[in-house]
Amino acid sequence: MTNPYASDTSGSSATDNQFDIAIAPVPMPQSSEHRIALVGCGAIGKIQVYSYKQAGWNVVALCDHKEQAAIELRDEFFPDADVTTNYRDLLQRDDITLIDLALHLDIRPAIVREAILAGKHVMSQKPYVEKLAKGLELAELAETQGVTLAVNQNGRWAPHFRALRQVIEGGHIGELANLDFCAYWGHDLLLEDHVLGRDPDLVLYDFTIHWFDLIAGLLPNHTAKSVYAITGKRNGQVIPVPTLASIIIDFETVQVSINMRASARHENSGCFHVTGSRGMVSLDGASLGGRELKVVNDKGSATIAVEPDWFPHALIGSMADLLCAIENNESPNAHPRSSLTGLSLCFAAMQSAVTGLPVDPATVSARPGIGSTA
Numbered sequence: 001m002t003n004p005y006a007s008d009t010s011g012s013s014a015t016d017n018q019f020d021i022a023i024a025p026v027p028m029p030q031s032s033e034h035r036i037a038l039v040g041c042g043a044i045g046k047i048q049v050y051s052y053k054q055a056g057w058n059v060v061a062l063c064d065h066k067e068q069a070a071i072e073l074r075d076e077f078f079p080d081a082d083v084t085t086n087y088r089d090l091l092q093r094d095d096i097t098l099i100d101l102a103l104h105l106d107i108r109p110a111i112v113r114e115a116i117l118a119g120k121h122v123m124s125q126k127p128y129v130e131k132l133a134k135g136l137e138l139a140e141l142a143e144t145q146g147v148t149l150a151v152n153q154n155g156r157w158a159p160h161f162r163a164l165r166q167v168i169e170g171g172h173i174g175e176l177a178n179l180d181f182c183a184y185w186g187h188d189l190l191l192e193d194h195v196l197g198r199d200p201d202l203v204l205y206d207f208t209i210h211w212f213d214l215i216a217g218l219l220p221n222h223t224a225k226s227v228y229a230i231t232g233k234r235n236g237q238v239i240p241v242p243t244l245a246s247i248i249i250d251f252e253t254v255q256v257s258i259n260m261r262a263s264a265r266h267e268n269s270g271c272f273h274v275t276g277s278r279g280m281v282s283l284d285g286a287s288l289g290g291r292e293l294k295v296v297n298d299k300g301s302a303t304i305a306v307e308p309d310w311f312p313h314a315l316i317g318s319m320a321d322l323l324c325a326i327e328n329n330e331s332p333n334a335h336p337r338s339s340l341t342g343l344s345l346c347f348a349a350m351q352s353a354v355t356g357l358p359v360d361p362a363t364v365s366a367r368p369g370i371g372s373t374a
Contacts, residue, residue, distance in 0.1 A: 017300025021172060023163050026316070028055075029323035033097070036319075037061040037090040039111070040102035041069040043194070044125070048102055049077045051312035052319060060096065063087050087111060091118035098148075098322065101125055104195070109134055112149070116141050121148045121326055123319065127209045127346070128153075128339045131366040135343065139336040150322040150332040151339045155210030156217065157317025159306040160289045164272065167281045167304070168218055173297055174278030176219065179256045181211055183270040185287035187262035188239045197239040203231065203260050204245055204350050205367070211258050212349070213342030215249065222251040226358035227348035237263035247349050250358075 036057060038045055041064035052059055061082045062070040070083045090096055091114060098121035101108055109129055115122045116138070128151045129135040142149035155161055167173065187207065191197035196206055227249050231242035243263035249256040270287040274280060279297025283290045288310035295302040307313050318334060325332035348361040351368045 019300050019302050021167060021170065021295060021302045021304055023166050023304060023306070026157060026162075026313075026320055027324050028320050029327055031323075031327055032056075032058070034058065034323050034326070035060045035095055035097045036100055037063065037093075037096045037098070038073075038100045038102060039063040039087045039090065040104075040125070041066070041073045042102065045069075045102040046073055047311055048100065048315050048319075049073050051315035053077045054312050055316045055320070057319070057323075061090055061093070063090060088114070091115060091120060097121060097326065098123060100319075102152075105130060109138065112138055113141065116145050116147055116149065119145065119147060121322065123150050123152055123322055124336070125152050126154075126213075126339070127205055128336060128343060130370055132340050132343060132347075133365065135336055135340055142336070148322065148325050148332060149336050150318070150325070150334045151336050152315075152318050153210065153213045153334050153339055153342070154314035154318035155214055155310075156314075156334060157321070158210075158289060158310045158314040159308075160272075160283050160285065160293065161210075161214055162317070163293050163304050163306050164274065164281060164283070165214075165218060167293065167295055168274070168276070172279065172295055172302075173274065173276035173281055176254050176274065176276045178254060179215065179218065179272070179274045181257070181270075181272045182259040182261070183287040184261040184264040185268045185270075186264055188237045188243050189263075192238045198241060200241045201350055201367070202239075202241050203243060203262050204229065204247075204353065205346060207262065208245060208247070208258060208260055208349070209342065209346050212345040213339065215256055215258075216341035216345060217338075219251060219254060222254055224249050224251050224345060224348070224361050226250045226360055227345055227352055228358040229349035229352040230356075231353045234263050236265070239263075242353075245349075245353075249345060 036059045049059055059078045059081050062074050063084045064070040065085055067085050074081045074083055099115045100123040102125050112124050229247040232244040233242055237243050245260040247258040268286050271284045273282045281295045283293050289308050291308045293304040321332045344361040347364045348359040351364050352359040354368050
């Protein structure tokens, strides 16, 4: 008896045909007059100023409550930048175009508000807020004050995710049916001595927020009916909080799965597999990217080469989005309202992990533990 599963069930007779899919370049600002001040010179702040240096942008001031941290970034990347331990010094300077807040969430929203009221354009680190109402309030305040606020959901510009979005928006695989994502890497080893390594919501909130945000952007005309998530620990991990997460999101006609394995020891790998009514797109690579996407549809197949690393490309794209919006007096792609749907999926996953039950995202409006009832 022959194996029925060995036969071609793609429904396509054109898979040997090759075609090309062009990925549009990231729009870049035209002006060289932008002057950036970075507040927060920790690990992510260092990657940001490195990225801005690569892009040729001008960081004129660096601020951190640990002065030496700011001095070290100045000396390595922007030797002419000023250093301060008081962010309010920067809010008073007329020569600064925007304030980039690479700060932890416990203090960031209040400083976002101050910067907006000081008339500054603002880049807020992610996760954006702990309450959807606070996120909407800050968005409305920025609009009232006539300044631009963006959220550093830089995963939107990670090369593999950006290509995935263009493949889908280009109609190359038709109407979406399912989206599956996974990542394996030793995140716990990186955060053994970091404050985030003690955050019980590390994987779902601080990290997987990029995937929740991506999914919300890929399914703008769909409403999630439920989110189910479980988290856990593995023997041998070096931080006390969960490093494993499995999430199922039900959009009725579309199913989504995310599997995060943030204490892997023998690999750094990741993948996605997305299918639609006309075809599929997939990637096998590292936890934060890969070298090529593969597309198969009723026309044939295509291979899309992409930059293999999240950094610095994602951070360059995120800041370029804000700088272009300022130049053109328009809303950035990562405007704060656009972050709220992904956050609602994230809050639902966090609530589900606590209760052990599927959660309707419409019933939660905040991070569990600070008022999660809508």
